[in-house]
Amino acid sequence: MEIKLRPGDTLWYYSQLFMVPLNLILDSNPSVNPNKLAVSETIQIPGFESQVHQIKHGETLWKIAGVRNISVDSLLLLNQQLNPNNLKVGDEVLIPNRIIKRFVDGKKKYDYSSLQEDINRLKKVFPFITVHTIGNSVLGQNIEEIKIGKGTKNVHINASFHANEWITTPIIMTFLNDFLLSLTNATTFRNVRTMPLYQSVDLSIVPMVNPDGVNLVLNGPPEGQKEKIISINEGSIDFTGWKANIRGVDLNNQFPANWEIEKERKEPKGPAPRDYPGDTPLSEPEAQVMAELAKKEQFDRLLALHTQGKEFYWGYEGLEPAESRTLANEFSRVSGYKAIQNVDSHAGYKDWFIQEFRKPGFTIELGKGINPLPLSQFAEIYHDTTGIFLASLYM
Template sequence: MEVRVREGDTFSYYGRLFMVPLELIIDANENVNPSSLKLGTKIMIPGYVSIPYTIKEEDTLWKIGNAKNLSLDAMMILNQMQNPNQLVPGEIIYLPERISQPNVSSKLPFSAKILMKQITTLKKSYPFINVKTIGTSVLGQPIQEIRIGKGLKKVHMNASFHANEWITTMVLMNLVNQYLISLTNRSTIRGINTINLYYETELSLVPMVNPDGVDLVLNGPPTSRHDEVMNINEGSNEFVHWKANIRGVDLNNQFPANWEIEQERKAPKSPAPRDYPGKSSLSEPEAIAMANLIKDNQYDRILAFHTQGEEFYWGYEGFEPPESELLAKEFEQVSGYKAIRNVDSHAGFKDWYIQEFKRPGFTIELGRGINPLPLSQFKDILQKVEGIFLASLYL
């Protein structure tokens, strides 16, 4: 929500007036010097929207405020009013409304286009978040990263490495939305004061690593790649089992952590709907974007969301530090998911991260069943993984 600076206004006053943490207002207006606010400057108030209201015959600003539980000055600053007595029947004013329910939908699968709209909505409602394109897919679609928080601890999470695991994007975006609501409403999640997490932790999220693959599973092959994709899929119009990117490369078999072993033993020796590790490690733009993101930012821990199994993997070839086991025990306790240290697998994103940085990395397998998991599991998955999301930030 946008307001304009009046004589005597300060960020501290906005924080008290709208009951939003001062730090969030400062970060939402990073190009404005809080110590010298100029008259008329546009200021963003995070966690609010402005709602049109038509003045009725008997209305006064005090009456509207009492009915809507709004302060007089909050309404005046939003509408740039000088005199609260000058209401005209039939005139439209705007009322500040705190966002207390999720902006992010959970009713339909997220295509890449829907995700872009959801991220845009979050950025508008919570302008203290930072959104950056870290790379592009084979088809040129942006791979976006969201960053939240200012702390020294740096945590990264991602989803939809695999095309038919698109529900992981919805879960991650809803977890983020709940976190943002909690921050601006000064509320807790599971008894945890989230504003402390904001000060202590910088959270990085890539909600959809494989946008082309997700779109393929949900919408079928694009015209530009129709014949190539149909050939990889052996002529079938059924794409629900497709995990790879649009070129038929499994992005979670793309990383230089014993990649040669996977190349040798994986059955597909050419592009396929799943499991083909590519002609070389980091051959695909999506994998390159993720590797560069990690190398450039040196995260303290990473979590990659996949499906399915209600379990998570946290070791790789003995490179994992002692801290990993402590986190694994906590994740297990708060989610009910089973912690598994080692599996006979290489070349994954988590494997490479642990090998290269000797820091805690986790592959979280959400839900149970056959991919793609149905949306009927969404609420249960969200509830169970919420504890892992929070624990990764506060531990």
């Protein structure tokens, strides 16, 4: 919510007026010098949206404040051009509306446009987060990273490497929404105080690694690509089994961690709906983006969200650090998911991360059943995995 600074006001006063932690106001206004505030300077207040209200007969700002349990001064602040003693029926006033409920709707077919809509609103309501376009998909869709927190522990979570595992995206976006609400409303999240996590962790989220593939599964092939994509799909117009990117390359078989083994033994020898590792490692732009991100940001731990199995994998070739076992035990405790150290698989993002950086990496297989998992499992998956996400931050 935007306001205009008045003479004599301070950011500390706004923190008290709106009952929002001062550090979140400071982080929402990085270009503002709190010691040299300028009158009429625009200030972002996180956790609020302004609503337009039409004055009814007999209404005053004082009556509106009383009915809504807000400060009269908050109304005066938002309506500085208005004469509060000369209100007329039909006049429009802005009212600060505290956001206390989740607005990310994860229980729907969550395609790229759904993600963009939610990212835009999250950025508007919680301007202390940052959103970066870190690269583009084959079809030019933005691959975006959302960052939150001011700490030194770098944690990364990604979702939708695989197209028909798209439910992982609304799961992590719902978590993000709930986490942000707990910060601006100073509430706990699953009995965890989140402000200490915000202050100690730098959280990176890439909610949709494979936007082209997700759109294909949910919306069908784009114009101009139908014939080629249907051919890759062996003539079928049913794309529910499609895991790959739009070129038929499985992005989670693209990383240089014994890639040659996967290349040799995988059955598809050319573009396919799933399992084809490409002609070379890191041939696909989406995989290149994720490799460069890890190299640039030097994450301390990584969670890659997939479906399905209610289990997770935490080792690779004995290269994982001792810390991984401790984390795995806690993840299993809080979720009920089975912890599996090693599987006969290579070339995944988690595999490469452990090999490259010798830091904890996890592939989390959400839910159980046949991909794509039905939305009827959403609530159960979210309940089970929220503990994992929080543990990855506080451990």
